[in-house]
Amino acid sequence: MLSSISKVSARQFSSTASSAYKVAIAGAAGGIGQPLSLLMKLNHKVTDLALYDLRNAPGVAADVSHVPTNSTVKGYGPEDDGLAQAFSNADVVIIPAGVPRKPGMTRDDLFNTNASIVRDLAKAVAEYAPNAAICVISNPVNSTVPIVAEVLKSKGTYNPKKLFGVTTLDVLRSSRFLSEVVGTDPNHEPVTVVGGHSGITIVPLLSQTNHKDLPKDKYDALVHRIQFGGDEVVQAKNGAGSATLSMAQAGARFASSVLNGLAGEADVVEPTFVDSPLFKAEGVEFFSSPVTLGTEGVKKIHALGSLSSAEEEMVATAKETLIKNIAKGVEFVKANP
Numbered sequence: 001m002l003s004s005i006s007k008v009s010a011r012q013f014s015s016t017a018s019s020a021y022k023v024a025i026a027g028a029a030g031g032i033g034q035p036l037s038l039l040m041k042l043n044h045k046v047t048d049l050a051l052y053d054l055r056n057a058p059g060v061a062a063d064v065s066h067v068p069t070n071s072t073v074k075g076y077g078p079e080d081d082g083l084a085q086a087f088s089n090a091d092v093v094i095i096p097a098g099v100p101r102k103p104g105m106t107r108d109d110l111f112n113t114n115a116s117i118v119r120d121l122a123k124a125v126a127e128y129a130p131n132a133a134i135c136v137i138s139n140p141v142n143s144t145v146p147i148v149a150e151v152l153k154s155k156g157t158y159n160p161k162k163l164f165g166v167t168t169l170d171v172l173r174s175s176r177f178l179s180e181v182v183g184t185d186p187n188h189e190p191v192t193v194v195g196g197h198s199g200i201t202i203v204p205l206l207s208q209t210n211h212k213d214l215p216k217d218k219y220d221a222l223v224h225r226i227q228f229g230g231d232e233v234v235q236a237k238n239g240a241g242s243a244t245l246s247m248a249q250a251g252a253r254f255a256s257s258v259l260n261g262l263a264g265e266a267d268v269v270e271p272t273f274v275d276s277p278l279f280k281a282e283g284v285e286f287f288s289s290p291v292t293l294g295t296e297g298v299k300k301i302h303a304l305g306s307l308s309s310a311e312e313e314m315v316a317t318a319k320e321t322l323i324k325n326i327a328k329g330v331e332f333v334k335a336n337p
């Protein structure tokens with residue numbers, strides 16, 4: 001029997017439903033964008049792949065287009081209404097556009113540059129692809145997702161069921177790092193990760209795995225590694241950027257799950273950062289938890305389930321930070337519409 005992770009991986013490239021989708025990627029020539037474009041080219045549900053970037057998207061498109069799957073690939077730059085052409089009629093828009101971290105920076109340090117990039121791309125989605133499911137990769141995700149929501153609200157096209165912050169890399173890392181600690185196959189170690197996508201807002205629910213009794217030192221080190229896994233890559237790349245290849249796999253898995261949901265497949269569940277009722281009463285407008293994906297986007301937002309006391313504490317801390325990160329995004333759009 002396939003484990004849940006294997007099932008998700010097997011479905012990433014499959015075409016079980018009769019479906020034909022246009023996927024647009026903004027930032028397609030970047031470190032994430034290029035391998036993500038390749039992985040989306042391998043997805044048989046994608047029939048039209050539109051690659052947009054400020055530079056070099058036509059080159060990436062020409063390259064990827066030689067892969068023999070049943071889709072057309074076109075690359076667009078900002079000239080000749082390229083953004084309109086790339087986004088128009090897209091079913092899914094994936095946004096990895098923006099600058100990555102260098103050593104010593106937090107994701108929040110990217111806000112000043114990436115906020116306006118994401119705001120402007122959100123305006124284009126509102127205009128050219130108002131029905132698209134939007135997958136936001138650009139950091140800081142805890143703020144860029146509220147930025148997109150705020151722009152879409154101002155344009156009257158906000159659909160909370162179709163806006164997703166991509167937190168899948170935290171899920172992949174959790175499986176991998178847990179399997180390293182316990183000496184198992186990561187394919188058999190699904191881990192639910194909730195909260196947000198930065199440091200202490202990343203909360204892995206290890207008490208819901210088969211390894212809830214890890215010794216405290218191992219547990220603490222594992223949680224820290226999951227929360228700060230991004231830093232490991234930033235430091236190893238030593239100024240040349242952050243995670244790109246593992247992020248491309250995470251982004252492709254998430255976007256493929258969105259497509260599987262749109263195609264009507266059953267039981268497609270991924271943790272993702274969405275407009276969520278879970279802690280709205282406490283002022284937390286967006287929160288990541290497992291979400292069932294369906295034909296209209298979000299079908300069901302799942303509650304967190306039972307938590308250990310350590311997890312309860314981490315969720316409480318995450319909520320405090322998230323409230324601030326979300327407000328920062330909302331205020332940015334209000335001040336800079």
Ligand SMILES: NC(=O)C1=CN([C@@H]2O[C@H](COP(=O)(O)OP(=O)(O)OC[C@H]3O[C@@H](n4cnc5c(N)ncnc54)[C@H](O)[C@@H]3O)[C@@H](O)[C@H]2O)C=CC1
Pocket residue numbers: 026027028029030031032033052053054055096097098099100101110114117120121136137138139140141166167168169170197241242243244247
């Ligand atoms: N959500 C997550 O888990 C993760 C998010 N990230 C974030 O993804 C973003 C991209 O990272 P990389 O691909 O490594 O960066 P990169 O610098 O290699 O690529 C970014 C691309 O975006 C393009 N770009 C910039 N402004 C644009 C605009 N207005 N329209 C279209 N394209 C534009 C650039 O030309 C470049 O090709 C960063 O913000 C990074 O922090 C990275 C890893 C994981």
Ligand SMILES: O=C([O-])CC(=O)C(=O)O
Pocket residue numbers: 100101107139169229230231233234242243
């Ligand atoms: O660490 C970063 O800046 C990139 C990122 O979000 C990750 O790798 O999780």
